[in-house]
Amino acid sequence: MNVDLVVVGSVIAAMLTAATPLLFAALGEVVTERSGVLNLGVEGMMLVGAVCGFAATVGSGSVVVGVIAAAAAGAGMALLFGVLTLSLLTNQVATGLALTLFGVGLSALIGQGFVGIPLPKPPAFAIPLLSDIPVIGPGVFEHDALVYLGLLAVPALAWFLTRSRAGLVLRAVGENHAAAHALGYKVIRIRYMAVLFGGAMSGVGGGYMSLAYTPMWAEGITAGRGWIALALVVFATWRPERVLVGAWLFGGVTIAQLHVQGLGFAVPSQLLSMLPYIATIVVLVAISRDVARIRLNAPACLGKIFHPGG
Amino acid sequence: MTDQPHRLELRQITKSFPGCLANDRVDLVLRPGEIHALLGENGAGKSTLVKMIYGVQHPDSGTMLWEGRPVTVADPNEARRLGIGMVFQHFSLFDTLTVTENIALGLEKPGPMAALAQRIATVSERYGLALDPQRHVHSLSVGERQRVEIVRCLLQDPRLLIMDEPTSVLTPQETTKLFDTLRRLASEGCTILYISHKLEEIRALCDRATVLRGGRVVGACDPKAQTARSLAELMIGTELSTPERLPAAVSGAPRLEVRHLSTTSDNPFATSLKDVALEVRGGEILGIAGVAGNGQAELLAALSGEDKVADPDSVRIDGRPVGHLGPRERRTIGLAFVPEERLGRGAVPELSLSDNALLSGYARAPLVKGGMVQFGRAKSYAETIIRSFNVVTRGHRAEARSLSGGNLQKFIIGREILQKPDLLVVGQPTWGVDAGAAAAIHQALIDLARGGAAVLVVSQDLDELFVLSDRIAVLFHGRLSESRPTHRTTVEEIGLLMGGLFNATTEDEDEALHAV
Numbered sequence: 001m002n003v004d005l006v007v008v009g010s011v012i013a014a015m016l017t018a019a020t021p022l023l024f025a026a027l028g029e030v031v032t033e034r035s036g037v038l039n040l041g042v043e044g045m046m047l048v049g050a051v052c053g054f055a056a057t058v059g060s061g062s063v064v065v066g067v068i069a070a071a072a073a074g075a076g077m078a079l080l081f082g083v084l085t086l087s088l089l090t091n092q093v094a095t096g097l098a099l100t101l102f103g104v105g106l107s108a109l110i111g112q113g114f115v116g117i118p119l120p121k122p123p124a125f126a127i128p129l130l131s132d133i134p135v136i137g138p139g140v141f142e143h144d145a146l147v148y149l150g151l152l153a154v155p156a157l158a159w160f161l162t163r164s165r166a167g168l169v170l171r172a173v174g175e176n177h178a179a180a181h182a183l184g185y186k187v188i189r190i191r192y193m194a195v196l197f198g199g200a201m202s203g204v205g206g207g208y209m210s211l212a213y214t215p216m217w218a219e220g221i222t223a224g225r226g227w228i229a230l231a232l233v234v235f236a237t238w239r240p241e242r243v244l245v246g247a248w249l250f251g252g253v254t255i256a257q258l259h260v261q262g263l264g265f266a267v268p269s270q271l272l273s274m275l276p277y278i279a280t281i282v283v284l285v286a287i288s289r290d291v292a293r294i295r296l297n298a299p300a301c302l303g304k305i306f307h308p309g310g
Numbered sequence: 311m312t313d314q315p316h317r318l319e320l321r322q323i324t325k326s327f328p329g330c331l332a333n334d335r336v337d338l339v340l341r342p343g344e345i346h347a348l349l350g351e352n353g354a355g356k357s358t359l360v361k362m363i364y365g366v367q368h369p370d371s372g373t374m375l376w377e378g379r380p381v382t383v384a385d386p387n388e389a390r391r392l393g394i395g396m397v398f399q400h401f402s403l404f405d406t407l408t409v410t411e412n413i414a415l416g417l418e419k420p421g422p423m424a425a426l427a428q429r430i431a432t433v434s435e436r437y438g439l440a441l442d443p444q445r446h447v448h449s450l451s452v453g454e455r456q457r458v459e460i461v462r463c464l465l466q467d468p469r470l471l472i473m474d475e476p477t478s479v480l481t482p483q484e485t486t487k488l489f490d491t492l493r494r495l496a497s498e499g500c501t502i503l504y505i506s507h508k509l510e511e512i513r514a515l516c517d518r519a520t521v522l523r524g525g526r527v528v529g530a531c532d533p534k535a536q537t538a539r540s541l542a543e544l545m546i547g548t549e550l551s552t553p554e555r556l557p558a559a560v561s562g563a564p565r566l567e568v569r570h571l572s573t574t575s576d577n578p579f580a581t582s583l584k585d586v587a588l589e590v591r592g593g594e595i596l597g598i599a600g601v602a603g604n605g606q607a608e609l610l611a612a613l614s615g616e617d618k619v620a621d622p623d624s625v626r627i628d629g630r631p632v633g634h635l636g637p638r639e640r641r642t643i644g645l646a647f648v649p650e651e652r653l654g655r656g657a658v659p660e661l662s663l664s665d666n667a668l669l670s671g672y673a674r675a676p677l678v679k680g681g682m683v684q685f686g687r688a689k690s691y692a693e694t695i696i697r698s699f700n701v702v703t704r705g706h707r708a709e710a711r712s713l714s715g716g717n718l719q720k721f722i723i724g725r726e727i728l729q730k731p732d733l734l735v736v737g738q739p740t741w742g743v744d745a746g747a748a749a750a751i752h753q754a755l756i757d758l759a760r761g762g763a764a765v766l767v768v769s770q771d772l773d774e775l776f777v778l779s780d781r782i783a784v785l786f787h788g789r790l791s792e793s794r795p796t797h798r799t800t801v802e803e804i805g806l807l808m809g810g811l812f813n814a815t816t817e818d819e820d821e822a823l824h825a826v
Binding site: 175 | 385390411
């Protein structure tokens, strides 16, 4: 009985950590897309964030410096995307895909000297009282700071988007950029800020992979999580609280299939490794069948180029 | 009155765009508390002028005096700080946000949402603009959306309110209400600058008028002392020709029959058609009135074949069930179609006129032989259209988007009419088209019908429908009223139907008419 509970506790704990990189990246993309910009370069921004965060931590010995570096690197990639799509008016889809390809190559190049260097896991903070709950407490309520930060970001962003003035302006820009411009809002500047925020969040998500989830650097360490994050944003109909549910679903299936592999069922491990992706796709398709819901929630100007003169 | 400074004075305002002088040394004086009309054809420079007043664009030279002081309006925020409000022709609203959120976006310091909602309720009641602050904008009618824009302006206590074509989307009754609001505002000292094509409205509402033509001020007048015709002639600078109407020579079986036409849509912003029935015979023009968004787009798509309908029998052309056929098959049978949107639907903006002629004319003109395009024929077909319909353009190689709205519309309508269709379906034939071109288009449609074709016109412009149609029906919330012969109905009656007074017995309607 107690053994089962311990397993449950550790599965939940592992799910929370597995969901964290997705959570950061997807929350960032929610803000970017709510402003009307579709940045498909999440995977690339995550990878560059992962390698820069890792390199900064190795160099400075401080995880905090590493996380800041990861955010800065992600924002740097996003700035490149912003200059191309917002100032030079390139196509957002093509530019986003190119950004991912660029990020894959750039991160491999930067990371050449860092392969095989181990890092210690960042310290975990126990929540007082809750972590004292016997058996499951230590597993569920004892994590590193980024896990908590990711969870706190959900209500914070939900509040920002629905309750704050700045969030209202951001949604307005994504909904109808011509009207926002006519009312005197600086569409381009607001979108730059949203894109930079999205990049920084993706960078932190990638940094979490290389600093905490598996504290090491390997090429392609994010393993497609950037793409899952993009899918989650749509599945969550651009709402932070639903992003959290989606990230937990992906994280949960990731962990569950590892346990199933551990139990030694006669299912090829490659199939099991596919499960989290398949589960996400199935849920996405099921949700997208309700066209009205997507249409009512999707930012109407998503992916459209804004030209102040026109 | 005379020692009071002018509310706004423009001196020698000039603005040019690449290849076009939009405003040429324009002078304009607006007094406190007057309703001032700005008149002119499309491209006369009205929009550019008001955009400069509102700070969306900036003059190349000239001075602006606001209450006697020289000012430069850098952006709309600056304009609002001065006390200038503007209601745009195309609303600057956000569909998925609530009324309160929309209004908050247009205010500098909206304050807490609950308090703002209260202020909105107060102002809308005071000026008779019924509005629920919690509703989402996509669920509002067009008239209600306009009220959102107006209330947004009023909350800033404007001293100059600019209205750009405000009534083009309203029913006659809504228009009357709007005028009451505007008169009340003016009596409180607010100046109103009113832009419209509808000359009768300007005569009813405005104290003074300034007329623009080709970017210059060509005259000022008291619109109440003018007739609509004399105002139109001031605008276009020549005499206006009225379309000639011969009595309808309706003949034979219906060319277009619609029975039990209902549609459903995945799009939450669409209006479903409900059991629509109509018929058009050769030689007559049927007009479909209605406020935008009541199913016009859906009806046009179902008739053109863009949206196929489940039951082939619900749409018949010359007795043949065509509901299951696409646009190409329907065109082969004899349908021609002019959509509401000129650029992007009626014509491809980036293609030349001869390529655009080819797009719908290839089968019936005919411009294709053995699968190969006959470019020579396409060119001469385009040139024939340009000649017969007096399209002002550099020639058949000009890109569609380089034409003015009126000229492009003449080209598109010409392209369809010269295919000698048995049935022509037209959406908004003269929307945003100047008076001269509109008269030519009306004449062409009437001539086509008198030649034996059936014509169906969907329009929001009642004046146009009364000029063109032999019968008029009204679309409201996806339902179509019975049609009435034009000479036996009135603008008021159609207006009531546009507001949804449907399915009442004739007596009830008479009472309702008397009540109004």
